[in-house]
Amino acid sequence: MGCSNCGSRTSREEEVLCRIKLSIKSDNPINLKELISLFSYYTGHKVEEFINEKILRVKKKYLNLLSYAVWSGSKNCFEYLIKNYEASFYLMEQFLDKDACEPLSRICKKGYIDLLEVFYPKHLEYQKALKSKQDESYTIDFSFVVHSLEIQLTPIQHAVRNGHMRIVKYFDKFYEGEEAPNEVKLHYIDEFSGENCALVACQTGNLSIVKALYEEYNADFHVINKRKEGAFQIIATESKYNESLEYLECLMYLTDVVKVDITYMYEETLLLLENKVFIKFIEGRLKEKGILTSKKELENLFKIKKSPIKPKDLKDFNINIEEISRIIPFSAESEFQSDPITFKEPKEEIVLF
Known part of the structure; x- marks a missing residue:
């Protein structure tokens, strides 16, 4: 099913589509009902002929009504479209996946907790049906494999990165006593990046998220990613672009409470840091460990090591x-x-x- 209704339109039809988008975005299903009927009247098409078609333009993409409800986090319109118009959840997932807008990641990234509660059970049914269909066929969908490689964060990692702990709590409660799928498993270590939710939290410099992950969910901050970076190297890198003192608070918390090894690749940590307060803290903690060094000494040392011996x-x-x-x-x-x-x-x- 393509975008057969995306051809030339009259000004009236375009106006109604704009009002449909506004109604969905404001999560107003009452107005939506009237506007869908009006669009059917102007186009001469029955509702069932276009309800699953990609007729709404969003930036450079076209979405159908249910896809746009998910995109906008509109729980009421989402439920209304499925209940009253039998909008296809399956097609919605397919359309968004093909457009590299994986819906569960979008919901977690934006923190649409109300929508998540009605969306996720249906998502599991969709995944189950998809797996059953793939098991019946021996054809490998390479486009799906490539698309999955492009996703750098799992849905729950998106939630952590954007500070949506209610999303984390929802999945923790949903799978209480059970093994959660990797995409929503808090302790999952991504096979490509080597990072878990704990390291993602370090990137944000959000102390409240770091503390919640450790104290409420026992997240592992001792993980080393595929680039051989630990929590301190990640914080040092991110603090170069954001000198918020919360990064320093994260360093202190991970050192004094979580007991992350501050001596691991300490040279790189110091060389990455630029804030003098951060540098002084690390140098002080290293001194307590018996390592007498400074960023200045390391910079001079690495300058000597990098000086090439000329063939001449x-x-x-x-x-x-x-x-x-x-x-x-x-x-x-x-x-x-x-x-x-x-x-x-x-x-x-x-x-x-």
Whole structure:
């Protein structure tokens, strides 16, 4: 089913569609009923012919009425369209998925808790039906696989990132005593990013969210992601773009209460930090651990390490790796080889006439 009703329209039809959008956005099902009847009259189409069609333009996309109700977080209109017009939940999910607007993620990201309570049970039925359909077919939907790779956060991680703890509480209660699906599991570690809800909370610098996750749900803040970053490196990175003191409060809370290892990759943490107050705090805590260092010392040290040895210098002195090791301590991780370093003169080009 495509967008067969998205062709040229009269000014009256366009006006009614604008009013339908406004009615759904304001979650007013009473006005919606009258406007749907009016659109049917102007177009000459029966309601069942267009109720599931993508007739509402939203930015560069077209949505059907039920999709727009989900997009807008309109619980009353969502229920009204399904109950009174038998709007298809299945088609709504399909349309939004194909447009890379996965509905559950949208609801969690925006914090539409009232809509979630009526949407989620239907979503589970849809997922069950979809799985049953896929089991009957041996065809692999590669477009679905690619789309899933593009999603960087799970729905519940979207909720955490945007501070919607009521969403987190809903899923925790919904699956009380049961194993929740990964998309709404608080402790799930994403297989691509290696991050869980705890690390996502660190990105926000929202202390109340960090505390709630740890104290109410025992979230694991000791996780290391795929980039080898822990909670402190994530906070240090984010604080470069937002110098809110809440990031410092998060650092203090994770250090003193959660007991996250402050010595893990402490050099990177200090090098990433730019706020002097943050730097002083980390340096002080490291000193308590017996690590006497500073951001300034590390910057000077890394400048020396990054200074390249020019090939010209090596050629002039014709030194080999044994001689280099007297200047630069050899380690198992060194890229230098034990063979002497030699430089070949460029060969003359032979031109064939």
